[in-house]
Amino acid sequence: MKGVSFEGLRDAGDPAELAVRYRDEGADEIVFLDITASISSRKPIAGLIRRVASDLDIPFTIGGGVAGAEDAKSILDNGADKISLNTAAIENPSLVTELSDLYGAQCVVVAIDAKRSASGVYEVFGRSGTSGTGMDAAAWAARAERLGAGELLVTSIDRDGTKAGYDLRLLKETTGRVNVPVIASGGCGRPEHFLEAFREGGCDAALAASVFHYGELTISEVKEYLSARGVLVRR
Amino acid sequence: MAVAIFDYGVGNIFSLRAAFSREGVESLVTADMGSVREADALVLPGVGGFASASSALPKEEIRRLAGEGKPLIGICLGLQLFFEESEEGPGAGLGLFPGKVRRLPPRVKVPHMGWNTVTVRKRDAITDGVADGSWVYYAHSYHPPEVGDGLVATTDYGVEYPALVRRKNVVGLQFHPEKSGAAGRRILRNILKELV
Secondary structure, three states: OEEEOOEEEEOOOOHHHHHHHHHHHOOOOEEEEOOOHHHHOOOOOHHHHHHHHHHOOOOEEEEOOOOOHHHHHHHHHOOOOEEEEOHHHHHOOHHHHHHHHHHOHHHEEEEEEEEEOOOOOEEEEEOOOOEEEEEEHHHHHHHHHHHOOOEEEEEEOOOOOOOOOOOHHHHHHHHOOOOOOEEEEOOOOOHHHHHHHHHOOOOOEEOOOHHHHOOOOOHHHHHHHHHHOOOOOOO | OEEEEEOOOOOOOHHHHHHHHHOOOEEEEEOOHHHHHHOOEEEEOOOOOHHHHHHHOOHHHHHHHHHOOOOEEEEOHHHHOOOOEEOOEOOOOOOOOOOEEEEOOOOOOOOEEEEEEOEEOOOOHHHOOOOOOOEEEEEEOEEOOOOOOOEEEEEEOOOEEEEEEEEOOEEEEOOOHHHOHHHHHHHHHHHHHHHO
């Protein structure tokens, strides 16, 4: 599932089948986010995770509705490589530390949804972008790293679904504060947006959903574009 | 064909079992040495920490089995357990290879998490069909020390370290073949064909 600015969600097809298709097209990693799970009190689906893990031989992350250690255990036991925490990390930061200690930092991704305020400050939002926290995105990123996050998934709420490009200032502010990999998210529409996320945003990876789901870009053309511009990509 | 995946009592091995299953190989997860002896190979998986895994392993018996020619496959932490000790924590490894497992240097992001290339150092049946520079998937904070003639492939991440080692029936992989796409599939298939 992939939303447009967190509203008007459209069904993009069977997640497990899509994952295998993207693997075959060259995706390096798959992230499954049920982005409205927390506000709907939905739990990650064990059956789906097992089905994905049986077929997929590249790493994948599960996020959305992970509320506590039990949810995380179920996700990892069913074959996921990483758990993504968003609302749960905001409301219960010690969960990040608990899971990091238990499973290792490499299993724990903290997803940060940020919105730019009129004054130019990036504020972190929880509950699918509906609940402002008053926290500054880069400061929260640095704290998430200290809490034990092994990776950060940074999404611009403003850019999500717009195809106008990643919010490079948000990414730059975040990557400047942390020493764990940062994944750019929200706003990707063209191959050059990936390049910008790496070169200007300082990111280690970039995530795109709608452009791939709706066939506007293929993973291989993005990789070809990046490779031709000197970015080392797996091919 | 059936392999025994040693159960240290922690962690997720679903993906590893799925990878064996895709190759038509049954797997059981066990800490019972009777079952291990009956299996066609023993796999030390890559989950958990060095100290807890070390204390769970019946080291003397595993060394004996390896000496008798039982195929032994170590993945990630499983490979690190082939060595004598580790900076990660107390406890002894199996000592099948000399030396101490080291923490990745501070100049790179730790854990090393993601895709990286392998450089093939020695032609071996387990790298058959695997191009030099192939991409494999890593998730680790510690790396094996230098190995002499057992070295098959290396990876460079802040420091160059063994990615793939082999001594007869003993094979270790620092990366996760079950998460390494086509290259991982090929290497796992080669290992099963060659050893088991």
